[in-house]
Amino acid sequence: MSEIVSVKNLCKRYDELTVLDNISFSVQKGEVVVIVGPSGCGKSTLLRCLNGLEEIQDGRIFLDGEKIETNRNKTNGLCERMGMVFQSYDLFPHKTILQNLTLAPIIVKKRKRKEVEEEALALLERVGLSSKKDSYPRQLSGGQKQRVAIVRALIMHPEVLLLDEITAALDPEMVREVLDVVLNLAREGRTMLIVTHEMQFARAVADRMLFLEGGKIVEEGEPEEFFEHPKTERLRQFLQTFTYIKE
Amino acid sequence: MGFEVLFKGNNFIRLLGGLGLSLKISLLSVIISIVLGILVGLLMTAKNSYVKLLLRTYLEIVRIMPQMVLLFLVYFGVARAMGVHLSAEVSAVIVFSFWGTAEMADLVRGALTGIPAIQYESSRALGLTMVQTYRYVILPQIVRRMIPLSINLITRMIKTTSLVMMIGIVEVLKVGQQIIEANRKASPNAAFGVFATVLLLYFLACWPISCLARYLEKKWEN
Numbered sequence: 226m227s228e229i230v231s232v233k234n235l236c237k238r239y240d241e242l243t244v245l246d247n248i249s250f251s252v253q254k255g256e257v258v259v260i261v262g263p264s265g266c267g268k269s270t271l272l273r274c275l276n277g278l279e280e281i282q283d284g285r286i287f288l289d290g291e292k293i294e295t296n297r298n299k300t301n302g303l304c305e306r307m308g309m310v311f312q313s314y315d316l317f318p319h320k321t322i323l324q325n326l327t328l329a330p331i332i333v334k335k336r337k338r339k340e341v342e343e344e345a346l347a348l349l350e351r352v353g354l355s356s357k358k359d360s361y362p363r364q365l366s367g368g369q370k371q372r373v374a375i376v377r378a379l380i381m382h383p384e385v386l387l388l389d390e391i392t393a394a395l396d397p398e399m400v401r402e403v404l405d406v407v408l409n410l411a412r413e414g415r416t417m418l419i420v421t422h423e424m425q426f427a428r429a430v431a432d433r434m435l436f437l438e439g440g441k442i443v444e445e446g447e448p449e450e451f452f453e454h455p456k457t458e459r460l461r462q463f464l465q466t467f468t469y470i471k472e
Numbered sequence: 473m474g475f476e477v478l479f480k481g482n483n484f485i486r487l488l489g490g491l492g493l494s495l496k497i498s499l500l501s502v503i504i505s506i507v508l509g510i511l512v513g514l515l516m517t518a519k520n521s522y523v524k525l526l527l528r529t530y531l532e533i534v535r536i537m538p539q540m541v542l543l544f545l546v547y548f549g550v551a552r553a554m555g556v557h558l559s560a561e562v563s564a565v566i567v568f569s570f571w572g573t574a575e576m577a578d579l580v581r582g583a584l585t586g587i588p589a590i591q592y593e594s595s596r597a598l599g600l601t602m603v604q605t606y607r608y609v610i611l612p613q614i615v616r617r618m619i620p621l622s623i624n625l626i627t628r629m630i631k632t633t634s635l636v637m638m639i640g641i642v643e644v645l646k647v648g649q650q651i652i653e654a655n656r657k658a659s660p661n662a663a664f665g666v667f668a669t670v671l672l673l674y675f676l677a678c679w680p681i682s683c684l685a686r687y688l689e690k691k692w693e694n
Contacts, residue, residue: 276597305599315594317614319692328608329598374594381598 229416230307231383232274234449235284237270237440244270245411246440248284252385254412259448262437263463267433268420269312271437272387273274275418276302288397289384305333308378312390314370316362323358324348328378334381346458348376352406368399371408388419392426404430424467428452437458475665476510477655486651487666490644491673493561497636497643498629500565505572506675512573513580527577534574540635542567547639568629575625583617616692623685627678634674644670 237245243412252258273279275286277293286293288306295368304456315348323382326345332334347354352372362370380388388407394398404426411417411430421427427434427448434451435460436444444451444460455461478484516527547563550556558566587610594607605653637646652662659665 263551278596304597308596311590311594313588313590315588315590317591318614319616328474329600332604332608333599377598402479424658 226256228252228320229289231287232275232283233287235271235274235286236257236282237267237274238282238426245274245281246323248269248440248442249443250362250442251436252418255416255417256432256435257415257417257430257456259409259419259421259422259431259439261421261427262443266437267380267440268437269389270337272309272389272418272420276307276309276387277397278309287401305329305381306383306387307387308381308383309387309389310378310391312393314367314374315364316373316393321361322354322360322365322373323415325362325373329377330380335392345376345380348380349373366399367395368402371395371399371403372377375403380449385415386415386417388417390420390422391421392421423454424464436463438463439466451468474667475660477662477665478669483651485642486647487669487673490642490647491677493628493641494633494636494643495677497561497568497633497641498626500507500628501568501572501629502622502626503627504565504569505576508573510580513584515597516577516581517584531574531578533540534571538566539567539632540638541573541641542570543635544648560636560639560641562642563639564633568632571602572625572629576622579618579621579625580614583614586617587613606682616688620689621686623681623688625682627685630673630681644673 230253231269232251233249235245235248236243247270250258260271262268270279272383273283293304314320317328320328323342323345325337326340326348330341330344331338336444346355346358349358352375353371354372354376357365357369357373362373365373369444375386375388390404391407395403400423404423407419407426417430418458419427419430431448434446434448435442436451436457438459444455444457446456451460455464512527515523518524543563546567547558547560549570550558550563578582581633591609591613592605600608633643634645637649642650648666652666655662
């Protein structure tokens, strides 16, 4: 395995508020890293920094050995090599599902429409939505929209997929269909960085877990160890908030 | 009922001519309003609070002030005070554009601020440049939101042009009055027939436009 993402001493501040405090970690090719932590711990910000959506105050981020330009106004084409899916449905409302998928490959990658459409249809088929290709986003359920959003990121052939709480805004019965898609991607060996509150899912999908709190990585480890024998008191408390015991 | 005067001589043609003038004034004003309104609307989303305050004041003034007073101010006032003689039609277009620009700018502002930040971010995450993001993602959504609203503004403008007869423009309502005056003896009931016809003409001019707005609104709802 080779290192694909490497974050070194990343710091992110909003004025006085430090959101990310000297974060360093790396992701191997084909590895699934799941980041958990309490609200406001900086986990979403971390993903946004990786994708160049936030300016960082200090530190460096490398993708496959190349430094990512994190100044908002200039990118060096590295950010689109990382696909991102957001919490809220971010499909383009004025375009059909198929057009949502083909827009970026055609105008950013200058690929041929016919070829992109064929690929888009094949991907839609895989997530069980080929019948929706001519629908508009408003005609889809939340779970369907998120599946399309994942496909829209995949069709850019990203080397790394960043998933930012993609099920947090969904009705419970729709969470499963979206997470199944992600589990399948993990089985295919996709490199993914996932922020989630779904602990069971995290455990099932992760190769490695990171626990973020107060802008720092407090604990990391393999899922089994991470969930069964947390080393820090903070992680133990955090994990306890997800279990219910009848008194 | 007084409809017969319309068939005398070229009365009906004159009425249509008056309507044409009303439409011409509104159309010119609408075009100017759209162009200026987009610029002012973009300025309204600027971060500078002085610019915002200034434009906000402009919008409020336009909304509070009766258009008729503005018409008088520009047509009679400006000529007197500054020695610039503006024709009645030019004055009308200036006043209507002044009004329309404010309304249009507010629509543009509303449409722009109504686009969620996530639309910009997901475009960027897909590798679109800023220009591509506006061209393919943001502007099409703004246009879809704005066209139905600006069409409604057009119909409001057409209706409001009836005011311009007050500064001597012989538009459809004024032509109507002239026809009634000229036929006072022969058809004492002309007022009903002529004004009812004027009303119908306004309706025929505005109705298809507002149908179009409703159609587009339905088609683009999202």
